[in-house]
Each structure stands twice: as structure tokens, then as C-alpha cells.
Amino acid sequence: MAQFHVLAVDDSIIDRKLIEALLKTSSYQVTAVDSGNKALEFLGLCNNGDDGCSVFIPSLIITDYSMPGMTGYDLLRKIKMSKNLKDVPVVIMSSENVPSRINRCLEEGAEEFFLKPVQLSDVNKLKPHVLKGCRTKNHEEEESKIYKRKTISSIRKNLSPNKATKMCKVLEVI
Numbered sequence: 001m002a003q004f005h006v007l008a009v010d011d012s013i014i015d016r017k018l019i020e021a022l023l024k025t026s027s028y029q030v031t032a033v034d035s036g037n038k039a040l041e042f043l044g045l046c047n048n049g050d051d052g053c054s055v056f057i058p059s060l061i062i063t064d065y066s067m068p069g070m071t072g073y074d075l076l077r078k079i080k081m082s083k084n085l086k087d088v089p090v091v092i093m094s095s096e097n098v099p100s101r102i103n104r105c106l107e108e109g110a111e112e113f114f115l116k117p118v119q120l121s122d123v124n125k126l127k128p129h130v131l132k133g134c135r136t137k138n139h140e141e142e143e144s145k146i147y148k149r150k151t152i153s154s155i156r157k158n159l160s161p162n163k164a165t166k167m168c169k170v171l172e173v174i
Contacts, residue, residue, distance in 0.1 A: 004130050008032040009039045009063035009075065010093075015116060019062060019093070022123045028130075031058070036070030036078075039063065045082060057088060059130045064116075065094035065101065073105055080109045089129035093118055 010016040023030045063072040092105045095116040102113045111129045114122045
């Protein structure tokens with residue numbers, strides 16, 4: 001399961017260390033950051049929500065709801081608006097059991113809402129969401145490969161061999 005990478009976001013160092021330890025115990029690779037802005041930076045999202053510079057797509061993101069600056073709900077919305085990250089499963093956690101907050105997060109696309117302190121039994125609930133995120137990612141990669149093969153085939157049919165070879169080399173770089 002080491003190929004599954006989870007981004008954990010929490011402003012509390014104690015909670016961040018706890019979730020990191022629980023995830024590592026369950027064989028997840030973990031990157032932990034202390035704010036929504038640092039999460040966006042790590043993901044390669046610019047502050048304006050533009051994801052033209054997206055760098056890293058984790059298997060799952062788990063974030064605290066109540067953080068200074070950007071809340072977990074705000075982070076969730078930015079992720080779900082991102083073309084590159086919208087399919088990444090997001091789990092929200094909070095020490096406050098507020099039904100309207102929980103419902104709002106789930107309606108906005110959160111997979112789960114955990115109450116703190118997060119426990120190993122909660123982390124065990126992540127696996128189906130991580131697998132779902134990986135299936136979506138693999139499906140998109142496969143579609144991209146198929147599109148690339150079709151494009152190369154079309155180039156070879158419609159261009160001279162010399163031009164086709166040059167175009168295919170350009171496509172390999174892309």
C-alpha cells in the first residue's frame with residue numbers, strides 16, 4: 001500500500017502528528033502541512049484557484065475543518081473546483097460535532113467527516129476512498145495513453161514520414 005500518498009492538513013501539531021502516525025501505521029505515505037494555503041502550495045494550485053501549475057496529485061486529502069486563514073471547507077471547495085484535483089477524495093475532520101457543518105462538507109463533495117481525535121478505525125475507513133481515487137487517476141491516465149496512440153497513428157497516416165517522425169518526437173516530450 002506504500003504507493004498511496006495522503007496529504008494531511010491540520011494547524012494543530014498534536015493532531016497533525018497523530019493523523020500522520022495513524023496513516024503511517026496503515027502503510028500510507030504521508031505529507032503533513034499546517035494550513036490550507038500550504039496544502040494548495042504543495043498541490044501546485046495558485047492562490048486564485050488556477051491549476052495550470054498542478055504538480056502533485058495525492059491519493060487522498062484529509063483536512064481539519066477549523067483552521068486559521070483557510071478552513072477545511074474552503075480547501076475542499078478549491079480542490080473540487082480544480083480540473084486536476086476534483087476527483088481526489090477529501091476527508092474532513094473536526095473536534096466539533098456540528099450537523100450543519102458536516103452536511104455542508106458532504107454536500108460539497110467530502111467523502112467522510114471524522115470527529116477528532118481520529119482513531120485507527122477511522123483510518124481503516126479510508127481505504128475504499130483511496131482505491132476509488134486511484135481507479136479514477138488510472139482511468140484518466142489510460143484514456144490519455146489511448147488518445148496519444150490515436151494521435152500518433154493519425155499523424156503517421158496524414159504526414160510524410162519525415163514530418164511524422166518529427167511530430168511524434170514532439171508528442172513524446174509533451
